[in-house]
Structures are given as C-alpha cells and as structure tokens.
Amino acid sequence: MTRTIQKTATPYHFHFPAGATIVTCCSRGRSNALAVAWHTAISGQPPLYAVSIAPRRFSHELIQESGEFVVNFMPLKSAELVAMVGRTSGRNIDKFKEFGITTTEGTVVKTPVLTDAMAAYECKVVATHPAGDHDLFVGEIVAIHWETDAYIPDEGLDIDRYKPLVYLSHDRYATCSSPFYPIRKR
Amino acid sequence: MTRTIQKTATPYHFHFPAGATIVTCCSRGRSNALAVAWHTAISGQPPLYAVSIAPRRFSHELIQESGEFVVNFMPLKSAELVAMVGRTSGRNIDKFKEFGITTTEGTVVKTPVLTDAMAAYECKVVATHPAGDHDLFVGEIVAIHWETDAYIPDEGLDIDRYKPLVYLSHDRYATCSSPFYPIRKR
Numbered sequence: 197m198t199r200t201i202q203k204t205a206t207p208y209h210f211h212f213p214a215g216a217t218i219v220t221c222c223s224r225g226r227s228n229a230l231a232v233a234w235h236t237a238i239s240g241q242p243p244l245y246a247v248s249i250a251p252r253r254f255s256h257e258l259i260q261e262s263g264e265f266v267v268n269f270m271p272l273k274s275a276e277l278v279a280m281v282g283r284t285s286g287r288n289i290d291k292f293k294e295f296g297i298t299t300t301e302g303t304v305v306k307t308p309v310l311t312d313a314m315a316a317y318e319c320k321v322v323a324t325h326p327a328g329d330h331d332l333f334v335g336e337i338v339a340i341h342w343e344t345d346a347y348i349p350d351e352g353l354d355i356d357r358y359k360p361l362v363y364l365s366h367d368r369y370a371t372c373s374s375p376f377y378p379i380r381k382r
Numbered sequence: 383m384t385r386t387i388q389k390t391a392t393p394y395h396f397h398f399p400a401g402a403t404i405v406t407c408c409s410r411g412r413s414n415a416l417a418v419a420w421h422t423a424i425s426g427q428p429p430l431y432a433v434s435i436a437p438r439r440f441s442h443e444l445i446q447e448s449g450e451f452v453v454n455f456m457p458l459k460s461a462e463l464v465a466m467v468g469r470t471s472g473r474n475i476d477k478f479k480e481f482g483i484t485t486t487e488g489t490v491v492k493t494p495v496l497t498d499a500m501a502a503y504e505c506k507v508v509a510t511h512p513a514g515d516h517d518l519f520v521g522e523i524v525a526i527h528w529e530t531d532a533y534i535p536d537e538g539l540d541i542d543r544y545k546p547l548v549y550l551s552h553d554r555y556a557t558c559s560s561p562f563y564p565i566r567k568r
Contacts, residue, residue: 198530201489210538211501211528212455213546213558214422215398236400236422238434239514246432246518248424269398275564283565303387315397325511327520328425332432334513342397344384352396352551360399362548365538367563372399372548372556378461379469379553 210365216278218268219247220299222307223261229291229310230255231282233363234330235267243337245317248330254286259333263321264305267335268313272359272371277312279367304338314358315342396551402464404454405433406485408493409447415477415496416441417468419549420516421453429523431503434516440472445519449507450491453521454499458545458557463498465553490524500544501528 214233221228234248245267249256259265270278280295291297292308299308305318319335326332346358353360359371400419407414420434431453435442445451456464466481477483478494485494491504505521512518532544539546545557 199527200530201525201527203489203525210423211503211526211533212401212403212539213541213548215400217398234422234424236420236432236434237396238420238432238518239516242514244514246422246424246513248422275562279564303389317397323511323513325509325518325520327432327509328428328430330425332424332511334511339387339389340397341385341387344386347397350552352554353398355399355550355556362399362558364541364558364561366536367565368538368561369564370541370558370561372550372558375550375554375556376461377553378465378555 213362213364213370216270216361216363216369218270218278218281218310218313219249219255220266220268220307220310221255221258221262221264223258226258227292227308228255228258228286229281229297230286231278238334244322244334245319245337246332246334248327248332250330256331259321260324262306264307265319265321265333265335266302266305266307266309266316267319268310268316270361271312271314272361274312275361275369278361279369302339309341313341314346314353314360315340399548399550399556402456402547402549402555404456404464404467404496404499405435405441406452406454406493406496407441407444407448407450409444412444413478413494414441414444414472415467415483416472417464424520430508430520431505431523432518432520434513434518436516442517445507446510448492450493451505451507451519451521452488452491452493452495452502453505454496454502456547457498457500458547460498461547461555464547465555488525495527499527500532500539500546501526
C-alpha cells in the first residue's frame with residue numbers, strides 16, 4: 197500500500213460515503229428540494245441536526261426566510277430522484293412537479309416532508325454559522341417521521357429489509373451491506 | 383407501509399448510516415482516539431470539516447487545549463478496533479498501547495494519524511460552536527492523507543477494492559455495496 201499525503205486540501209474530494217438526503221424548505225408559498233451530503237446530528241439533548249448549504253442555493257434563501265427545514269433520509273429506490281434533484285435548481289423549475297415528488301405536511305413546521313423518505317426530521321433553525329463557502333444551519337428536531345417497518349425497536353435501521361441510499365461522489369451512489377457486530381453485544 | 387410520527391425527538395436514535403471515523407487528538411504529551419459518528423464536511427473553500435464531541439469526553443479537553451484534531455476514515459477491516467475505541471475512555475487507558483494502534487506523525491499538526499485509516503484529514507480548529515450536549519469543533523483541513531490504491535482519480539473511493547466501515551447504531555456496523563450511477567454521467 198502506498199500513501200499519498202497532500203498538504204493542501206484543494207481540490208477537495210469525498211473520501212468517505214455519506215447518507216444521501218434531500219433537504220426540503222418552504223417560504224412564502226415557494227418550496228424547494230435540495231440534495232445534501234454534508235449533514236450530521238450534533239446534539240442528543242436537545243436533539244440538534246446540522247446541514248451545510250451554500251448561500252448561492254435557492255434553498256438557502258428559503259431556509260433563511262422561514263427559519264425551518266426538513267432533512268429527508270432517502271432509500272436506495274429513490275436514487276434517481278436524488279440524483280435529479282441534485283442536478284437542478286429550484287430557481288428554474290418546480291422540482292416537486294417536474295419529478296413527481298409526493299409530500300405530506302409537516303406536523304410542526306410548514307415545510308413538506310417527502311413521502312418516499314425512510315425517515316425525516318422536521319427542524320427549526322436555532323443557529324446559523326457561516327462556514328467558508330457554505331452556511332451551517334443548526335436545526336432543533338421538533339418532529340421525527342419514519343417508516344415503521346424499516347426500523348427495529350431499540351436497534352435501528354433494518355438494513356436487510358430496507359436499503360438506504362449512500363452518496364459517494366460525482367453522481368456515484370451505493371447502498372449498505374448486511375449489518376454485523378464487530379464485538380459481542382454488551 | 384405504515385408511518386410513525388413522533389413529535390418529540392427523545393429518545394433520539396440513528397435513522398441513517400454514517401461513516402465510521404476515529405478522531406485523534408494530542409495535547410501536552412497526552413494522546414487519545416475517539417470513535418465519532420457525528421461529523422461532516424461543511425465547506426469546500428476553505429476546506430472545513432466539523433466533528434461533534436461531548437464536553438465530558440477526554441478528547442474534548444485535548445482538542446480544546448491543542449486546537450487541532452485528525453479525522454481518520456476507517457475501513458471495514460478496522461471494525462473491531464473502532465468498536466473497542468468507542469467503548470473505552472482515554473482517561474483510564476492508553477488506547478494506542480491497549481489496542482496496538484499504529485500511527486504516523488501529522489505533517490502540519492502534532493496529532494497522530496492512524497496508519498490503518500483509508501483517508502485522514504489533519505485539522506486546525508477555527509471555530510467551536512456549543513451545540514446542546516455537544517460542542518461542534520470546526521477544523522480547517524491543512525493536510526490530507528489517503529491510501530493511493532483506494533481511490534480512483536477524479537472519481538473517489540474505489541469501493542470494489544477497498545471497503546469503508548459504516549456505523550449504524552448500538553454496536554452495529556456495515557459496509558457499502560458496489561457503486562452505481564442512477565443517471566447517465568454528464
């Protein structure tokens with residue numbers, strides 16, 4: 197094995213897979229859906245979730261105006277939808293109409309939740325941190341939706357029954373293998 | 383399919399896989415390694431990477447003191463190591479010695495880089511954002527290491543040759559399937 201070491205991080209590529217999400221947002225009657233790979237949970241209590249979105253994005257404007265967003269965790273079967281959503285801008289087209297995206301209403305926020313998501317977090321923005329060429333929106337999770345059959349209680353995602361979509365880089369995607377326990381359960 | 387909707391986010395579980403990382407840190411001669419699932423890139427230019435770490439962690443103290451950390455992206459073959467690192471505290475044991483972890487020196491930071499990582503980012507802390515029961519450390523990536531053979535230039539991780547480790551929840555892990563393109567490459 198040879199090792200490459202680069203003292204500059206530019207060009208900067210994906211070195212690791214990330215869960216494929218679609219972030220939805222809505223302000224003053226305008227809705228949008230954005231493919232987002234830069235996202236993570238950051239606090240358990242209160243439950244906080246962060247998404248990183250460039251200011252040039254139409255979704256950035258909507259989230260800033262409304263102070264809310266929904267993170268939709270997408271399944272393997274939605275791969276084509278995620279890829280298409282990632283290639284287009286809501287400034288030019290209505291992605292919901294164009295791609296036949298079905299939604300349900302948020303229960304706490306006014307932002308639509310994707311019917312095809314395996315799970316979705318309704319979030320209210322509690323902080324916005326400028327971060328280089330992006331802004332990090334920190335949302336408090338105010339409601340959680342999930343496909344009941346896709347999860348094993350006290351265990352998590354039932355990957356053998358319900359395949360998540362994982363983003364690699366440059367329009368490449370994958371899903372997950374069967375789960376395993378590297379060491380004996382406690 | 384039935385849908386569950388919960389208006390409180392507590393108890394808060396993993397609804398989606400995350401890349402399994404080990405964050406390393408070093409201050410005043412004391413080093414530690416922490417399993418971290420809450421992490422993400424947040425900016426391309428400058429390249430920024432964020433990790434969320436609870437203040438009660440020994441690593442939190444070391445990162446706060448030194449102002450630096452390394453995110454090590456771990457392969458499938460290191461699953462047992464990641465699980466063991468995640469179960470123990472550096473306050474009580476020297477994880478590097480205990481688990482036979484081999485390291486190389488950082489090229490810009492003083493923090494050790496894991497030899498077994500598929501890729502690793504050396505980071506200097508540029509911001510710390512309190513986030514509920516965690517703190518979000520934002521690091522500027524000042525050097526990147528990667529296994530040369532594990533990546534396809536201009537494409538990313540060669541998953542068919544080099545399997546990444548993915549964290550699910552509660553000591554459950556997985557890896558990724560073969561990559562695919564949902565829509566034709568541009």
